[in-house]
Amino acid sequence: MSGTSSTLRPPSDAVAPVRHPDAPAPGELLGAHYEHCFGCGGGQVHGLRLAARAGEGVRITAEFTVQTAHQGAPGLAHGGVLASALDETLGSLNWLLRTIAVTGRLETDFVRPVPVDTVLHLEAEVTAVAGRKIYSTATGRIGGPDGPVAVRADALFIEVKVDHFVDNGRQEEIQAAMNDPDQIRRARAFEVNP
Numbered sequence: 230m231s232g233t234s235s236t237l238r239p240p241s242d243a244v245a246p247v248r249h250p251d252a253p254a255p256g257e258l259l260g261a262h263y264e265h266c267f268g269c270g271g272g273q274v275h276g277l278r279l280a281a282r283a284g285e286g287v288r289i290t291a292e293f294t295v296q297t298a299h300q301g302a303p304g305l306a307h308g309g310v311l312a313s314a315l316d317e318t319l320g321s322l323n324w325l326l327r328t329i330a331v332t333g334r335l336e337t338d339f340v341r342p343v344p345v346d347t348v349l350h351l352e353a354e355v356t357a358v359a360g361r362k363i364y365s366t367a368t369g370r371i372g373g374p375d376g377p378v379a380v381r382a383d384a385l386f387i388e389v390k391v392d393h394f395v396d397n398g399r400q401e402e403i404q405a406a407m408n409d410p411d412q413i414r415r416a417r418a419f420e421v422n423p
């Protein structure tokens with residue numbers, strides 16, 4: 230069963246999500262929002278290196294290959310790693326809204342074990358928006374994009390200002406991010422002006 234928590238059910242005044250007019254075109258790879266992100270960055274040796282692609286509407290597809298460093302049980306992906314892949318995919322939806330948001334709640338169903346070397350085919354969509362609250366859902370399939378569902382999640386993201394990162398992040402990394410023109414360019418894709 231999925232999405233059992235009442236906090237993941239959109240309130241009656243929630244509205245349908247609106248794709249931002251400047252969102253990346255359907256089919257476009259999004260790239261990493263931060264080089265050192267465990268989910269999508271290329272700068273983490275054991276990171277997921279999840280590659281997300283814009284879909285139609287407010288939808289995303291993504292792929293993640295389970296590495297030996299991602300094991301929980303012998304030869305099987307760790308559940309927390311799979312939850313991270315879902316979280317990262319769901320977080321990528323914010324590129325399409327051009328909204329900065331962080332995960333408030335993530336509920337995950339683990340339906341099938343996922344062996345090492347498996348490509349997890351992820352799909353996510355925003356289902357509703359209520360003020361700062363963004364409701365979304367995702368699935369991860371194995372054996373191909375139309376294969377059986379191995380994991381799924383429902384999430385609530387909360388819109389934040391860039392100050393959320395500046396005020397809470399370790400100063401060393403915040404300064405480095407502010408001094409990196411690539412990071413500033415990526416941040417602007419979220420209409421962030423650090």
Ligand SMILES: CCCCC/C=C\C/C=C\C/C=C\C/C=C\CCCC(=O)SCCNC(=O)CCNC(=O)[C@H](O)C(C)(C)COP(=O)(O)OP(=O)(O)OC[C@H]1O[C@@H](n2cnc3c(N)ncnc32)[C@H](O)[C@@H]1OP(=O)(O)O
Pocket residue numbers: 236262263268316317320321329330331332333334360361362385387389391394395403406407415416419421423
């Ligand atoms: C210069 C440097 C620039 C760097 C920036 C670079 C790039 C930035 C761009 C993108 C990066 C963004 C994200 C990363 C993307 C993907 C990674 C995956 C996503 C993540 O991995 S991200 C990390 C994990 N994430 C956190 O680290 C959050 C920790 N947390 C908090 O920071 C606060 O907790 C916060 C902000 C969530 C809320 O705090 P707050 O004070 O702003 O708001 P408040 O509490 O009032 O909540 C407002 C309404 O949300 C409801 N609500 C809140 N939390 C809820 C919950 N858990 N369950 C149910 N409802 C909840 C309330 O009930 C209320 O609802 P109502 O309005 O109806 O009363």
